[in-house]
Amino acid sequence: MGETTAITNDKGLALRAEGICKQYGKRVVVDVDHVEIAAGETLALLGPSGAGKTTLLAILGLLEKPDAGQVYLDGKPVSVRDRVARRQMAAAFQSPYLFKGTISDNVAYGLKLRKVPVGRRREAVSEALERVDLEGWESRSALTLSGGEAQRVALARALVLKPRVLFLDEPLSSLDPLIKGRLTQDFARIIREESMTTVYVTHDQNEAMAVGDTMIILRDGRAVAQGHVDDVMGVPPNEWTAYFLGSEPPLEGTVVMSKEGLVGVDVGGLVVHAVGESETGARVRIGVRPEDVVLFEGDAAIPRSTARNHYSGSVVSVERWGVMYHVVLDIGGVRLASHVSLASVREMGLETGSEVQVVFKASAVRMRQTGLA
Amino acid sequence: MQVFVEAIITAFALLFEGSRELWNVIVVTFRVAILSTIAGFVLGVPMGFVMGASRFRGRRLLIALTNTGMAVPPVVIGLVVMMTLSRRGPLGFLGLLYSVDAMAIAQTLISSPIIAGLTAAAVASVPYKLRLQARSLGASKTEEALLSIKEARLGVLAAVATGFGAVVRGVGAVMMVGGNIEGQTRVLTTAIVQESRRGDFGLALALGIILMLITFTMNGFLTWYQHSNERFERG
Numbered sequence: 001m002g003e004t005t006a007i008t009n010d011k012g013l014a015l016r017a018e019g020i021c022k023q024y025g026k027r028v029v030v031d032v033d034h035v036e037i038a039a040g041e042t043l044a045l046l047g048p049s050g051a052g053k054t055t056l057l058a059i060l061g062l063l064e065k066p067d068a069g070q071v072y073l074d075g076k077p078v079s080v081r082d083r084v085a086r087r088q089m090a091a092a093f094q095s096p097y098l099f100k101g102t103i104s105d106n107v108a109y110g111l112k113l114r115k116v117p118v119g120r121r122r123e124a125v126s127e128a129l130e131r132v133d134l135e136g137w138e139s140r141s142a143l144t145l146s147g148g149e150a151q152r153v154a155l156a157r158a159l160v161l162k163p164r165v166l167f168l169d170e171p172l173s174s175l176d177p178l179i180k181g182r183l184t185q186d187f188a189r190i191i192r193e194e195s196m197t198t199v200y201v202t203h204d205q206n207e208a209m210a211v212g213d214t215m216i217i218l219r220d221g222r223a224v225a226q227g228h229v230d231d232v233m234g235v236p237p238n239e240w241t242a243y244f245l246g247s248e249p250p251l252e253g254t255v256v257m258s259k260e261g262l263v264g265v266d267v268g269g270l271v272v273h274a275v276g277e278s279e280t281g282a283r284v285r286i287g288v289r290p291e292d293v294v295l296f297e298g299d300a301a302i303p304r305s306t307a308r309n310h311y312s313g314s315v316v317s318v319e320r321w322g323v324m325y326h327v328v329l330d331i332g333g334v335r336l337a338s339h340v341s342l343a344s345v346r347e348m349g350l351e352t353g354s355e356v357q358v359v360f361k362a363s364a365v366r367m368r369q370t371g372l373a
Numbered sequence: 374m375q376v377f378v379e380a381i382i383t384a385f386a387l388l389f390e391g392s393r394e395l396w397n398v399i400v401v402t403f404r405v406a407i408l409s410t411i412a413g414f415v416l417g418v419p420m421g422f423v424m425g426a427s428r429f430r431g432r433r434l435l436i437a438l439t440n441t442g443m444a445v446p447p448v449v450i451g452l453v454v455m456m457t458l459s460r461r462g463p464l465g466f467l468g469l470l471y472s473v474d475a476m477a478i479a480q481t482l483i484s485s486p487i488i489a490g491l492t493a494a495a496v497a498s499v500p501y502k503l504r505l506q507a508r509s510l511g512a513s514k515t516e517e518a519l520l521s522i523k524e525a526r527l528g529v530l531a532a533v534a535t536g537f538g539a540v541v542r543g544v545g546a547v548m549m550v551g552g553n554i555e556g557q558t559r560v561l562t563t564a565i566v567q568e569s570r571r572g573d574f575g576l577a578l579a580l581g582i583i584l585m586l587i588t589f590t591m592n593g594f595l596t597w598y599q600h601s602n603e604r605f606e607r608g
Contacts, residue, residue, distance in 0.1 A: 063508050083513070091509035093502050100524060110510035157510065167509065 013075070014039040014197040015060060015165050020069035022055055022221075029055045030066070030221045037165070037214070042191055042198040044212030044229065046205060048244070052221035053201045054169055060199055061167045062086045073164065087114060091167035094174055096154035098145070103129070103153050104138035110161045128160035129153075131190060148179040155187065159194065166191070169201045184210050205245055209233060217241055234366025235287035242287070246321070248328065248337045250287040252370070255280050262308075262362060270334050273308040274365035283371030290326065292364035293338035297348050298355035308362040315354040318345065325350070329358055376574060383575025384582055394556070399583060401473060402560040405547065408477040410537045413484030417536065418529060420485075421492025422518050426504070436493065442486030447479075451546035454479040458550065471552040476560070479546040484536035491535060495528020496521050527599055534595050541587055 017035040021028070030052040037043045045053045058064040060071060065080045072078065078085035090110060098106050107125045116124070129135055132152040142153060151171055158166055171187065172180045188211045191198050200211050208215055208229065215232050217225040225232045225241045236242035239249040255278045256271065257264035263278050264271045265286055274286060296302050298312065313331035320326075324339045327350060336358065340350065348354070387395065423429075424436055456462050458470040458478075469475045499521045507520045522529055544562035551558035553567060561584045568577040 058505065061509055063505055083511075086508075087511040089509065090511075091506065093506055095500075095502065097500065097503040097506040099503075099507075099520065100526075109507070113511045113513075113516060161510065 012039055013037065014041075014073070015199070016072040016075075017060055018070050018072075020056065020059055020066050020071075022052075022059060022064070022066050028221050030059065030218075032056060032216070032218075032221075032223050035060065035216065037197055037199065039197055040195040041213040042200055042211050044208035044215040045199060045201045045218060046203065046208045046215055047218035048203060051218040053203075053218055055221075056218065057091070057167055057169050057199055057201050061089050061091055061165070063091070087161075088164040089167060090158035090161045090163040091169065092151075092154040092158045092171050094170040096147075096150035098142040098150055098153060101142055102138065103134070103140050103142050103145075106142045106153055107138075107157045107160050109157060114161075124160050125156075128156040131159055131194075132156045133186070147175050148183060151175065151183065155190070159190070159196075164197060166196045166198045167201075168198060170203065171200075172207065173202065173204065187211060205233070217244065219244075231366070231368070234289065235285055235368045237285075246326065246337075247287065247290055248335045250285045251334060252283070252285055255282045255284055263367070265365075265367070268333050270311065270332050272365060273362040274367045275363045276367050278367070278369060279372075282369050285368050285370050287366045288336055288360055288364055289366075290337040290339040292360050293329075293336055294359045295327065295329075295338050295340055295344070295348065295350070296357040296359065298357060300357065302357060302359065305359070306361065307359045309358075309360045309365070311358045313356060313358050315350055315352055315356060317352055318350050329356065331358060380574040380578040384579035387576060387579040388582065395579070397556055398559050398561055398564050398580070401558065402541065402562075404473055405476045405480055405551075405560060406537060406540045408473075409480035409484050409540050410533065412477065412481040413488045413536045413540075414533055416481070417485040417488030417532070418492050418522065421489040421529075421532070422496050422522060424489065425493035425496030426499070426518065426521055436490075439486050439490045439493070443490050445483075445486075446545065447483055447543045448545035448549065450482050451479055451549035454482065454546065454550050470550060471554060471558060473551070473558060476547045476551040476558060479550045480540040480543060483543060483546060484540050487539055488532045488536040491532030492522075492525075492529050495525040495532060498528065499524045527602060530595065530598065534591055537591060538588060541584065 013036050015035070015037045020030055020032045020035070022030040035043070045056060047053050055064065059066045062071065062078060062080050062082065062085060070077050073085050073088065080086070099109060104125050107128055108121050111121045111124060125138060126135065129137055132155050134149065134152055134156065145153065155171065168187070172183050175183065184207050191211060200208070202208050212229045214227060215229050216223050217232065219240060225237050232241070233245060235250050236245055236247065242249040251267045251272070253265040253267035253272070255263050256266045258278050258280055261275060261277060263274050263276055265274060265284055267286070272286060278284060302310070311331045313329045316328040316330050316335070318325055318327050324341060325345045327338045327340050329336050329338060338358070348356070424432060424439065454475065455470065457464050458467065458475055459465055469478070503524065504517050504521055507517050512520060542562065544566060547560055548563050548566065551560070551563065553559050553563040561580050565577045565580045568580065
């Protein structure tokens with residue numbers, strides 16, 4: 001079980017689930033203790049494929065019955081049979097799964113099931129299409145759209161119902177990077193503007209960061225990390241989560257200095273400065289995102305900066321990760337990762353064994369207390 | 374070759390004359406075919422949907438049985454229906470043997486497994502997530518089923534057309550339970566058997582041409598419908 005940070009929001013919890021368990025045959029697909037989503041917030045369900053994200057979404061969205069556990073909508077226990085509750089939810093999936101017919105037929109589908117009169121239906125459809133930047137597309141065939149357009153229609157089809165909880169299952173992962181980048185921003189904006197409670201399934205941490213307020217990271221059906229996005233991303237609660245999120249495991253240390261909102265943490269002999277408050281002697285866990293770690297050549301004169309953390313170390317490995325290089329460093333036995341551009345790797349001639357200077361700001365260090373002084 | 378030339382000339386003469394007897398045979402043929410296709414549709418499509426779209430114990434067995442049903446020789450079905458409806462049979466009291474109803478019953482037993490089996494295949498090809506999507510927008514079980522069938526409509530239509538075709542072209546079962554009574558239970562296929570046995574190839578061929586025209590019209594319609602759908606999908 002991962003660590004949990006309390007989720008609080010003055011609007012209260014929109015969706016909650018306890019002890020959710022689902023098996024297919026003998027295989028446990030989902031086994032999650034609790035899920036909470038505050039009204040108007042977005043929960044990102046992150047994890048590799050096959051981790052049980054979609055199954056958990058289907059259970060929370062009252063599309064599938066769990067073997068054990070209970071889902072609560074606005075505090076009331078609800079189930080798959082609960083038609084009223086089910087109609088307060090709407091989903092869009094990875095493949096848009098548009099129905100044969102026009103775009104308007106598709107967007108109006110849920111309204112038709114709810115017996116909304118034709119006039120109001122038409123109004124709501126054109127409004128929803130406007131929300132997703134497809135105004136005036138009503139009469140086009142749904143089966144002639146590009147991936148991005150189809151995904152917008154799928155979102156409009158769910159948004160038009162003004163659901164209490166919106167479920168999005170990897171809505172962007174089948175798109176090419178250019179459209180995906182744009183739609184991630186668009187979706188995040190739309191969800192925010194509608195201040196809709198949302199469950200967003202993805203295997204892409206950037207997407208999760210862009211849309212999520214809180215997150216659950218699933219591995220083999222179990223929640224290995226759970227809490228606010230910044231906390232989980234900043235200080236992953238365990239090694240697997242850290243590697244999954246593309247950083248080195250968090251460092252365990254003891255606070256040795258605390259003054260004016262700045263603390264010094266002793267991590268195996270290395271003192272790392274972090275912004276925060278803590279008592280001297282407290283046990284803490286710290287994490288530094290690879291994006292925040294800057295490297296300089298071993299003998300370079302470093303420009304004066306506000307960065308408090310400055311060490312010498314050596315390169316353990318250099319791996320290409322898409323457009324960036326993931327460089328793992330050893331600083332007197334402490335491991336950190338840094339993301340470096342291709343140009344920098346070439347210029348500095350980075351390779352295993354290279355001596356480098358490692359610099360990062362105190363404000364880039366995330367800290368969580370794990371034990372008292 | 375003489376025999377063909379003569380037969381074709383007679384056939385067209387008969388077709389253009391359109392004797393009462395000929396029309397009667399056509400009407401009975403359609404009555405039996407339409408009745409048994411509708412019954413096959415009502416029984417076969419829901420059963421096909423259940424087999425194609427849901428998971429339950431015994432599903433595979435049911436599919437295997439249905440597929441067997443699709444291949445059972447019509448004469449065997451004719452035999453069973455005949456025994457059931459015969460005076461000593463369990464439903465003998467209905468007095469249905471050698472009637473249009475009896476033929477429709479036998480032909481329904483032929484058409485419904487065909488329609489069920491092909492509908493199951495068509496519905497199974499509708500992605501599960503599409504149904505999950507419909508469910509997530511508030512669809513009930515029935516609405517979800519209707520949507521799946523609508524999505525698979527070309528396949529379902531082909532299933533119904535195949536069922537209709539099997540019924541129109543069948544001869545064994547209708548011969549046995551209908552009895553080929555002139556003016557009552559004589560249909561195109563049994564009439565062809567009758568006329569060719571009598572050596573009246575002209576009439577038999579005329580009936581054969583009509584039968585082929587019916588099949589051609591059916592398939593033509595289906596192809597047109599399929600094509601117009603594809604065109605729609607391509608935009």
